[in-house]
Amino acid sequence: MEADMKENAQSSAGVISLTKVSREYRGQAGVVRALDDATFSIAAGEWVAITGPSGSGKSTLVNLLGCLDRPTSGTLLIDGEDVKTMAPSALDRFRADKIGFVFQQFHLIPYLSALENVMLAQYFHSITNRDEALESLAKVGLADRAEHLPSELSGGEQQRVCIARALINEPPILLADEPTGNLDAANQEIVAELLRGLHRAGHTIVMVTHDPAMAGLAQRKIALSHGKVFCSPSTPLITLR
Numbered sequence: 350m351e352a353d354m355k356e357n358a359q360s361s362a363g364v365i366s367l368t369k370v371s372r373e374y375r376g377q378a379g380v381v382r383a384l385d386d387a388t389f390s391i392a393a394g395e396w397v398a399i400t401g402p403s404g405s406g407k408s409t410l411v412n413l414l415g416c417l418d419r420p421t422s423g424t425l426l427i428d429g430e431d432v433k434t435m436a437p438s439a440l441d442r443f444r445a446d447k448i449g450f451v452f453q454q455f456h457l458i459p460y461l462s463a464l465e466n467v468m469l470a471q472y473f474h475s476i477t478n479r480d481e482a483l484e485s486l487a488k489v490g491l492a493d494r495a496e497h498l499p500s501e502l503s504g505g506e507q508q509r510v511c512i513a514r515a516l517i518n519e520p521p522i523l524l525a526d527e528p529t530g531n532l533d534a535a536n537q538e539i540v541a542e543l544l545r546g547l548h549r550a551g552h553t554i555v556m557v558t559h560d561p562a563m564a565g566l567a568q569r570k571i572a573l574s575h576g577k578v579f580c581s582p583s584t585p586l587i588t589l590r
């Protein structure tokens with residue numbers, strides 16, 4: 350227990366850290382401040398749910414945390430690196446190393462098999478390894494569906510392929526945007542159980558969800574309202590081991 354507490358203290362600086370981060374969109378109608386002065390950290394190994402009504406800034410925040418966009422102002426550190434100052438090619442590489450994405454719309458390539466979809470994520474690292482991709486599919490219970498096209502898989506199975514794809518490069522951070530949004534109750538539970546396992550294995554999970562039951566699985570909620578961030582206290586990591 351002492352070792353766990355020490356580990357938690359060491360990680361309290363945050364694998365993700367925002368200081369006064371804002372994102373403004375400038376359009377013909379004027380300026381929209383979609384994220385307004387956000388300051389918070391997410392510790393390594395923490396499971397956080399991002400909640401908030403439509404238009405509150407969730408996608409804006411996810412795009413920033415996923416290094417798909419940059420803040421208008423403020424400092425966003427991921428694993429201690431300031432993403433705003435990185436060159437685009439370095440940022441692409443950084444993103445591929447650090448972050449696995451799971452989206453509500455599965456974004457699988459329709460004419461590639463489940464296995465090839467997973468291997469495509471390896472391809473961005475210039476290495477493809479069929480056995481590793483198969484192992485990743487086996488971890489989500491889909492070894493026997495490796496040769497199936499996405500159209501030959503159920504919604505829940507497609508989402509599990511996405512999780513296998515997100516994990517293939519062993520990123521420390523999993524960023525999930527409504528990972529159970531399109532799934533029925535049985536498949537929601539399968540995905541929830543996979544996320545529990547990933548959390549136990551030490552992954553940092555940041556998950557946008559409208560579903561209170563899913564949000565309840567996380568240790569902490571980050572609620573957004575009109576671009577402002579409100580963080581609940583974190584459940585100590587030691588209680589979940």
Ligand SMILES: Nc1ncnc2c1ncn2[C@@H]1O[C@H](COP(=O)(O)OP(=O)(O)OP(=O)(O)O)[C@@H](O)[C@H]1O
Pocket residue numbers: 374375376381382383401402403404405406407408409410
């Ligand atoms: N490219 C853009 N240009 C101008 N305004 C934008 C742009 N993208 C988002 N916004 C505005 O920023 C605010 C936050 O949008 P965002 O998409 O982050 O919300 P959200 O919480 O993800 O919503 P939803 O749950 O409906 O997807 C909204 O008022 C939206 O209209």
